Amino acid sequence: MTATAPLVVAHDLAKTFDVSAPWLNRVLERKPRALLRAVDGVSFEIEAGRTLALVGESGCGKSTVARLLVGLYAPTRGGMTFDGQDAHAAFRSSEGRQLRKRIQMIFQDPYASLNPRWTVERIIEEPLREHALLSGREALRARVGELLQSVGLSPQDMAKYPHQFSGGQRQRICIARALATAPEFLVCDEPTSALDVSVQAQVLNIMKDLQRERGLTYLFISHNLAVVRHVSDHVGVMYLGRLVELADKPSLFARPRHPYTRMLLDAIPQMHAVGRARTPVQGEVPNPLNPPGGCAFHPRCPHANARCSAERPALQSIGGVRVACHAVQEGRL
Amino acid sequence: MSLLQVKNLVVEFPNRRGTLRALDDISFEIAPGEILGVVGESGAGKSLTGAAIIGLLEPPGRIAGGEILLQGQRIDNLRHEQMRHIRGRRIGAIFQDPLTSLNPLYTVGRQLTETIRTHLPVGEAEARRRAIDLLKDTGIPAAEARIDHYPHQFSGGMRQRVVIALALAAEPQLIVADEPTTALDVSIQAQIIQLLKRLCRERGAAVMLITHDMGVIAETCDRVAVMYAGRIAEVGPVRDVIHQPAHPYTAGLMASIPDMASERERLNQIDGAMPRLNAIPAGCAYNPRCPRAFERCTRERPELLRAEATQAACWLHATVQALP
Numbered sequence: 001m002t003a004t005a006p007l008v009v010a011h012d013l014a015k016t017f018d019v020s021a022p023w024l025n026r027v028l029e030r031k032p033r034a035l036l037r038a039v040d041g042v043s044f045e046i047e048a049g050r051t052l053a054l055v056g057e058s059g060c061g062k063s064t065v066a067r068l069l070v071g072l073y074a075p076t077r078g079g080m081t082f083d084g085q086d087a088h089a090a091f092r093s094s095e096g097r098q099l100r101k102r103i104q105m106i107f108q109d110p111y112a113s114l115n116p117r118w119t120v121e122r123i124i125e126e127p128l129r130e131h132a133l134l135s136g137r138e139a140l141r142a143r144v145g146e147l148l149q150s151v152g153l154s155p156q157d158m159a160k161y162p163h164q165f166s167g168g169q170r171q172r173i174c175i176a177r178a179l180a181t182a183p184e185f186l187v188c189d190e191p192t193s194a195l196d197v198s199v200q201a202q203v204l205n206i207m208k209d210l211q212r213e214r215g216l217t218y219l220f221i222s223h224n225l226a227v228v229r230h231v232s233d234h235v236g237v238m239y240l241g242r243l244v245e246l247a248d249k250p251s252l253f254a255r256p257r258h259p260y261t262r263m264l265l266d267a268i269p270q271m272h273a274v275g276r277a278r279t280p281v282q283g284e285v286p287n288p289l290n291p292p293g294g295c296a297f298h299p300r301c302p303h304a305n306a307r308c309s310a311e312r313p314a315l316q317s318i319g320g321v322r323v324a325c326h327a328v329q330e331g332r333l
Numbered sequence: 334m335s336l337l338q339v340k341n342l343v344v345e346f347p348n349r350r351g352t353l354r355a356l357d358d359i360s361f362e363i364a365p366g367e368i369l370g371v372v373g374e375s376g377a378g379k380s381l382t383g384a385a386i387i388g389l390l391e392p393p394g395r396i397a398g399g400e401i402l403l404q405g406q407r408i409d410n411l412r413h414e415q416m417r418h419i420r421g422r423r424i425g426a427i428f429q430d431p432l433t434s435l436n437p438l439y440t441v442g443r444q445l446t447e448t449i450r451t452h453l454p455v456g457e458a459e460a461r462r463r464a465i466d467l468l469k470d471t472g473i474p475a476a477e478a479r480i481d482h483y484p485h486q487f488s489g490g491m492r493q494r495v496v497i498a499l500a501l502a503a504e505p506q507l508i509v510a511d512e513p514t515t516a517l518d519v520s521i522q523a524q525i526i527q528l529l530k531r532l533c534r535e536r537g538a539a540v541m542l543i544t545h546d547m548g549v550i551a552e553t554c555d556r557v558a559v560m561y562a563g564r565i566a567e568v569g570p571v572r573d574v575i576h577q578p579a580h581p582y583t584a585g586l587m588a589s590i591p592d593m594a595s596e597r598e599r600l601n602q603i604d605g606a607m608p609r610l611n612a613i614p615a616g617c618a619y620n621p622r623c624p625r626a627f628e629r630c631t632r633e634r635p636e637l638l639r640a641e642a643t644q645a646a647c648w649l650h651a652t653v654q655a656l657p
Contacts, residue, residue, distance in 0.1 A: 057518035196374035201589035201600035269548025
């Protein structure tokens with residue numbers, strides 16, 4: 001993209017899950033092996049200090065990408081380089097600890113990702129202790145207080161338990177915990193979709209402020225295009241495990257190329273379009289266990305032709321953006 | 334005459350430490366064929382309002398005051414058995430998760446024909462014919478074959494279509510739809526909302542659409558009620574509530590929604606959170622978070638007052654009210 005080396009590079013990332021029936025059922029009932037290609041060859045770069053957003057509907061593989069990037073899953077194929085280093089090789093070796101300190105994750109559900117029996121102090125100091133970044137009661141406590149302040153909570157809150165906080169406050173505790181190791185790269189998997197809108201605004205504002213102050217790099221996963229438009233620099237649109245479009249934010253929203261991106265943009269209910277009549281695209285996301293041949297979107301696509309159902313389009317650069325669509329590549333669209 | 338009138342509705346939850354008032358003095362009306370949106374954040378009481386109307390409050394929750402009238406007839410004090418005849422026949426319900434509204438052990442056809450025959454005087458063959466028509470109307474392909482399938486054989490969006498067919502089966506006058514699209518993907522959401530809107534319009538059914546999504550409200554509803562901490566903060570025509578909100582909470586809520594039209598670096602945020610039911614502030618419940626609160630707001634609780642084009646429970650509009 002630009003001359004500076006990107007901080008995060010994913011190349012041909014793929015993850016396949018074996019979801020076959022148990023061995024006995026396969027033998028007795030002659031069930032075939034079932035493989036779910038959750039992520040099937042995804043490549044992108046993120047420059048330091050920037051935000052790449054991944055959008056898509058349920059089951060498109062965006063959360064699997066997140067888990068691959070933080071090393072919670074090992075890729076079936078492909079890999080990721082972080083700051084020039086092969087991340088998945090590092091995760092397997094003794095350098096993994098060093099790398100995990102630099103890559104942290106924020107999960108969707110702030111109710112499920114905090115230990116209810118621990119105080120906030122213990123929750124936030126755990127990564128500090130684990131990575132032996134600080135020692136001594138007072139130093140740890142001072143650092144936890146600073147972290148809480150950086151997400152708009154009070155140092156006094158460290159004595160409380162997660163249930164004493166609202167959803168938005170809990171998500172801020174999760175952010176404080178993720179920031180404890182002073183990471184460079186944060187993977188945020190739907191960080192605000194469990195929150196009410198007024199609280200979502202608080203969390204998104206804090207995330208933006210932190211990015212500006214600390215130069216953080218984000219991978220931001222969301223199904224909400226309006227939120228994505230607010231936070232991102234680049235946007236990747238995923239459909240059934242593959243990227244169908246990857247573009248900078250202004251191009252994607254001003255001139256979406258892929259028919260699926262257009263459909264998603266058209267599907268957002270808009271607050272300022274009172275009584276707007278839309279033409280919703282028909283059909284639903286196909287079963288990822290048995291995806292359509294050719295372009296996975298062709299059964300729902302108004303521009304599909306014979307080539308689309310036979311041949312899978314590759315992600316190609318067209319006018320500064322990358323699109324995987326025969327119709328766009330042929331100039332039909 | 335209004336189809337549904339809710340007058341001064343109070344819902345309480347008695348517990349060991351006293352009584353929690355979850356809905357406090359809610360009043361609104363729905364005209365025949367009208368789509369009323371009810372919007373608010375979690376815990377504002379929007380689902381509870383719907384549950385009280387269809388007579389499905391979870392105990393120990395109970396209606397502690399006020400009236401609910403359907404075509405002038407009180408339905409809040411009916412016995413369980415009588416309410417069952419109204420629910421389904423005159424008021425249909427659609428819930429968030431289509432899987433919990435369908436019985437997994439019966440085919441969708443059996444569930445539809447059972448609903449039709451419970452409420453309407455038709456035979457088995459006629460009921461089945463109507464069930465197939467309903468499935469066709471809700472856009473389910475190959476309805477003749479699909480009618481004998483079980484709920485798990487349908488996708489999420491198709492299941493919600495079945496639930497809509499079920500809610501419409503006995504031709505009710507009012508549909509209470511509680512977050513009908515929240516569990517669905519965005520591309521399916523648009524389909525379901527348009528379907529609901531079209532079917533209700535064709536049949537002349539009114540809808541009470543409960544959602545947290547202001548975009549859905551904007552595109553679907555005629556009027557909207559904004560709820561906050563168990564009360565209605567503002568109610569009025571959708572266009573006016575969105576473009577000239579009269580209540581500071583509505584204004585704050587609108588500004589906090591990231592939208593596709595504006596280029597703002599920061600979203601407007603409402604500091605703090607909605608109070609818990611056991612700690613509702615005196616006066617206006619919104620006053621600790623309100624940028625425009627003044628002395629009266631901490632002392633006296635505002636009722637709905639006439640604002641510009643809407644009604645808002647806010648003392649800022651007390652002077653407007655006083656004018657002749």
